[in-house]
Amino acid sequence: MALFDKANCQAASLVLNILGWILTMVCTGLANWRVWYIESSPAPPWGMACVGMWKVCTYQPNSLQSRPIACHRYTYSDTYLPLDIRIDQHLLLAAILLGLLGKGLMVMGLRRVYTGQLQKDTTGNLFFASRxxxxxxxxxxFIVVISNNQAVMDEEGIAFPPSFHIPFRPDRQKLGSMVPLAVLAASLMLLSGLLTISFQLSPDNQVYPEVSQV
Structure with missing residues (x-):
């Protein structure tokens, strides 16, 4: 029973990992990492810009157009992006890939436990690698969050193309709603890894090779 209790702990860890991975995907795709307030731009009078890791969206509250929100996606050929955003892009992509691989290894380990295919070294290594x-x-x-927060504190600007109608530096800026979501995603990932530390095969469940009698 103790073995399956530990396995259930790993299942809970897998759920946390999945939730953290999904939140990471959401944070990567949305733009609300930095909120720029543009109040003194000569023309056109954009009201706000949301700067993300892969796109920037502008919002003009008094626009006469049917779509007051305009979004521009980044590409790898965009040279105007600062170094910190480029690094953060790769860090988030790496976190997504590592989280996906970790889930796969954890599923493999849980499958061995629940199907009775217990091999101490193999199963333990799967959970260790997942952790x-x-x-x-x-x-x-967390590194991405810290980097983004530092950019906002330093009031760093971005030289967006003129067609975006976004000034190099806003009148004021603040952290966006993606920051607490990213912190939650990172916390779930870390908690998922820490939970797997508790998994150890008990001596009764270890598989020993059969010794033939001479």
Whole structure:
């Protein structure tokens, strides 16, 4: 019973890992990492810009157009992106890939436990590798959060193309709603990795090779 209790702990860890991975995907795709307030731009009078890791969206509240929100996606050929955003892009992609790989290894380990295919070294290594990948993924997300927060504190500007109608630096800026979501994603990833530390095969469940009698 103790073995399956530990396995159930790993199942809970898998759920946390999946939730953290989904939130990481959401944070990567949305733009609300930095909120720029543009109040003194000569023309056109954009009201707000949301700067993300892969796109920037502008919002003009008094626009006469049917779509007051305009979004521009980044590409790898965009040279105007600052170094910190380029690094953060790769860190988030790495966190997504590591989280996905960690989930796969955890599923393989749980399958061995619940089907009775217990091999101490193999099963333990699967959970160990999953733990390491989850912790690394969570750490990478925290690095992105810290980098984004530092850019906002330093009031860094971005030289967007003129067609975006976004000034190099806004009148004021603040952290966007993706920051607490990213912190939650990183925390879930780290918690998922820490939970797998508790998994150890009990001596009664270890598989020993059969010794033939001479």
């Amino acid at each position: 390491v990948l989850s912790i690394i993924a969570g750490t990478l997300i």
